[in-house]
Amino acid sequence: MNIVVCVKQVPDTWSERTLRASDNTLDRDAADAVINELDEYAVEEGLRLAEAHGGEVTILSMGPERAAEAIRKALSMGADKAVHLLDDGLAGSDALGTSAAIAQALRRIGFDLVICGSESTDARTGVLPAMLAERLGVPQLTLASKVEIDGDAITVHRLAEYGYDTVAATLPAVLSVVEKINEPRYPSFKGIMAAKKKPVETLGLADLGIDPAQVGAAGAATEVLSFARRPPKQAGTIVTDDGDGGIKAADFLAERKFI
């Protein structure tokens, strides 16, 4: 089975995240960069499925030079090879442009199963997997908390507000996973060393035949007009419980008309 896992490098939630005043895009230099957390679950699921059913796991990532770090992390977990979608013309892409570029890369690579994290911790749009399924004309198996494959039949549990739906389809398909699905492995020392030798192919817009006018900031169908830090919250009232903490809390709720 040919499995492609999409990973994104994102600014670390624990570091200071901000936008650049010059073009209202993410200031990548201001923050530490890590592999998107949910994408680790996607890599893990890809590895488990390949271990169970045979096949190869390819990592696909779109991003600047630095995204190579996220790719190495995924390779050190055990993926076989990677494709880095790297082109200055992709900078500033919105979800539509990103999905167009990634879908084109997926067509080039070929796949039985595409696996994504269900959303990234930076933009948090959560739309990319559905957009990929739409563009590629394959089943959308998103928000999966469990996956089973039998031949070319695939069944997932799709997370819902009330519990889950069971969803069935035939491969090839696009899968997105939620964190409940597994526990990602830590790269072993051996894995980290091996990752350094694994092949990483770099593809640009010209290689994929993507029209530069469709992607990047110029091709984006949306734009950020302005941004501002959320004003700091006014300091609240903090009391120490002297045996009447619950009463004081009730007073506060009453004053705000919650009780």
Add this chain to the structure above:
Amino acid sequence: MTEILVLADHAGESVKKVTFELVTLARRFGEPAVAWAGAGAQAAQARLAEFGAAKVYAAEGPEFDDYVVAPKAELLAELARRAAPAAVLVPGTPEGREVAGRLAVKTGWGLLTDVTGLRDEFVADQPIFGGAINVTSRVRTGTPIIAVRPNAITPEPAPGQAVIEPVAVTVSDAAKLARVTGRVVQERSARPELTEASVVVSAGRGVGSAENMALIERLADRLGAAVGASRAVTDAGWYPHQFQVGQTGKTVSPQLYVAIGISGAIQHRAGMQTSKTIMVVNKDPEAPIFELADFGVVGDLFKVVPQLIEEIEKRSG
């Protein structure tokens, strides 16, 4: 008057609150026309009228429940083609966003997600990075597709006709690739849904065990609240995963958020810091969650919470 197309979120004939929020928002820009996929439109008509819906496009048919997301995107694309709305509003739920994503690909129109407000010309307010930064943005290509965060808009009644217009949409085979074969309903409590609730009571590591979640539930029930949990709690298996609030869980912005035994790691704050009022109970005065608190009690939750419950009961007579 121009139509604003609104995708209804509903379970059968029961309309989700976010639908009323979207209709309320739509009224400011034009005539709200609700796109209703599946059964139940007739029964929901009166409720939709109460919030000022002008029209309800009712697309009956089992396809909308039997296949994942794609049929709803086809319906919206077809309605948008016929009615040429000024904007398409969808619920910012995981499924609503997916419908919007597919619609954006079909049409080439720009999509904005996690929108908490709309200004003139559909300029959108979006909190990003867990609410640390507020962004204004707009769609510059095509008709704006806007996914609105649940609970960001206060639904306000206004008279409407909610005229039902049956629409026949033939769902293509391409939209029937992911078939729903079963529906498993878990933990069907009487509590409001987490992302819809106007009050949320959440527990963190300090709660200590699955059994102690009963205390949190008791407080939630006194306040008519939904129960949430930090990742520490769901990872430990003390409470089901779907109740997790935070970056890898749900984002909530209720009128009141009560954080109990939660330290307030940035991961958690990302899911709740846009709540209007925040109350905190934690024994560690240094816990970062206190920075967000409108009111905080430094103390043992197993003393403070039972006393709070007792006090609420006393006052409600």
